[in-house]
Amino acid sequence: MKYTVLRLTLLCALCASVVHPFAADAPRVFRAGAATSNITPKLGTSINGNMSDGKATHVHDELHSRAIVLDDGTTKLAIVVNDSCLVPREVFDEAKRLASEATGIPASHMLMSATHTHSAASSASVFQSEADMEYRAFFAVRIADAIRRANNNLAPARIGWGKGSVLGQVHNRRWHMQPGTVLKNPFGTEDQVKMNPGMKNPALLKPAGPTDPEVWFVTLQRTNGQHIALLADYSLHYVGGNPGISADYYGAFADRIQELLQADRQDPPFVGLMANGTSGDINNIPWRDGDTNKYAPGQKIKIVANAVATEVARALPGVKLHDWVPLAAAQKEISLGVRKPDPAALDRAKDILAKAPNQFPRLKGLDEIYARETVQMADYPDRVQLILQALRIGDLAITAAPCEIFVEIGLELKAQNPFPASFTISLANGYNGYLPTPAQHALGGYETWRAKSSYLEVNASPQITAGLRELLGQLKK
Ligand SMILES: [Zn+2]
Structure with a gap:
């Protein structure tokens, strides 16, 4: 008898959840989760980012894949920011396959990017650093683990986004020089501009492009106000200066924002993420004004991280928090020519x-x-395939492309965007080198020099921008 009653109760409970006439009016629940994976390589591994190879002999600070998963009840998105200089598509594709298999989140709804720290393991071959294949296999699994763990941590959440401005830490690194300055390039011809022209060089004329001082951020908070994660996006190449393996200012930002939000030692832990915006031609050196300060190793990283985190913490209280927002993703592949x-x-x-x-x-x-x-x-193929991607988080759009995107392109995407709030993440879902505009190609300079670090056709950027706009149009419908 008891058994029958229990069974009936269970059946009724089941009916109620499936066909209850008021089910459609049930409040929509927005959830968010965050987690990290440690991706520090073994000592001895090759370090990406310079023209000569270096081997790791010390770890200054651990490297991480930092993941957030968002869920609006019907659609899930995952974003993973990885402490790596460059990540080839094969690694991200494998990570997406593994994470998708475990969580059911479609690969097209996952945005994975490299921060561009120049003190991490080599997972792509560039210049005289060769990819560490053993590390690549480990790396892909660890990226997937970060998504799986963030997915496990999903909890009811509120979400908001906003921006601040940090002007003093970004400088265009390509310069026009005084007439008569000869700028020889390694192809036996001459350039019109010079990258990293030398601090206070008397031959400096004017920067060859703008900067973008905006720092964008997405805040995820539990319904009780506890911080789950904060994703930021700033258009700065990297800072450099820590001895050994290091997550550069991206990792230092994650630490500092956690401190400022008083989100230390939580369970599950708070996750800070700093993505690389559009920084192909931007670095941290004030070429014209000069900087005579003597910095201890790694001190500059802390200064930049603190400046950006302090600005985010200042702007955060003004942000509108939403109990629920719709999520969507759009992705396409385009084929681009190679400058052979x-x-x-x-x-x-x-x-x-x-x-x-x-x-x-x-x-x-x-x-x-x-x-x-x-x-x-x-020996490169004549054409390569690239993933372009756009994510919608309420009225915020995030665009992503697998290049070191010049700042002009990011500024244009922000200025002409169907979404009121938007930012771009570089080095996402693969690695296809620098992305100068055609006008910047005409000026020459390091970022345009044909190599594994810069090989897309001169007209690549208008095609990428058009592709991203098409995706934004799909998301806006
Ligand atoms: Zn770079």
């Missing part, structure tokens, strides 16, 4: 390499290093 060397350029490169006293990985000087890049680019 012509036969004369290839012959010249082979000649330089033949005369080089040392070969890879001990090539020295730009001419030798770019000669090797030229020979390798000759």
Whole structure:
């Protein structure tokens, strides 16, 4: 008898949840979760980011994949920011496959990016650093783990977004120089602009492009006000200066914002994330004004992290928190041409390499290093496929592309956007080198020099911008 009553009660409870006439009026629940994975490599691994390879002999601070998962009740999104210089598509694709299998979140709803710290393990081959394949396999699993754990931590949440401005930490690093300054490049021709032209160089004329001082942020808070995570986006290449493996200012920001929000030692832990905005031509060095301060190793990283985190903490109380917002994702692949060397350029490169006293990985000087890049680019495919992606979080749009995107492109996407709030994340879902505008290509300079770090066709940026706009249009419907 008891059994029958229990069974009936269970059945009724089941009916109520499935066909209750008022089910449609049930309040919509928005949920968020966050988690990290430790992705620190073993000592001895190759470090990405310079033209000569370096091997890790020390860990200054641990590297992480930092993930948030959002859920509006019908759609889930995952964003993972990874302490890495460059992450090739193969690693992200594998991480998405594993995370999707475990959580059911579609791969197209996952945005994965590299911060661009120059003191992390090599998962992409660039210049004289070769990808560490053992690390890549570990890395993909750990990215997926971060999503799985963030998904496990989903809890009712409120969400908001806003922006601040940190002017003094971003400087355009490409400069026009005084007339008569000869700017030779490693291809035997001359450039119109120079990257990193030298502090207070008397030949400085004017920066070759703008900066974007905006820092955007998304705050996720439990319904009791406890902070779950804060994702920020700032257009700064990296800072550098910590000895050994380090997450650079991106990791220092995560620590500092946690401190400022008094979100230390929570269960589950608070997660801070700093994504790379559109910083292809932006760094932290005040070329014209100069900076005569002597910084201890890593001190500059802390200064920048503190400046950006303090600004976010200042702007945060003014943000409107939503109990629920709709989520959506749109993604497409585009095919772009590769700037391959012509036969004369290839012959010249082979000649330089033949005369080089040392070969890879001990090539020295730009001419030798770019000669090797030229020979390798000759074997590249004629066209490559890129993932373009846009996420909608209420009235906020996040666009993403797998390049080191020039700041002009980010500014244009913000200015002409169907969403009132928007920002772009660089180095997302793969790695296809620098993305200068066609006008910046015409000026030359390091970021345009053909190599594994810069090879997309000159007209790539208008096609990428058009593709992202198309995705934004789909999300706005
Ligand atoms: Zn870079």
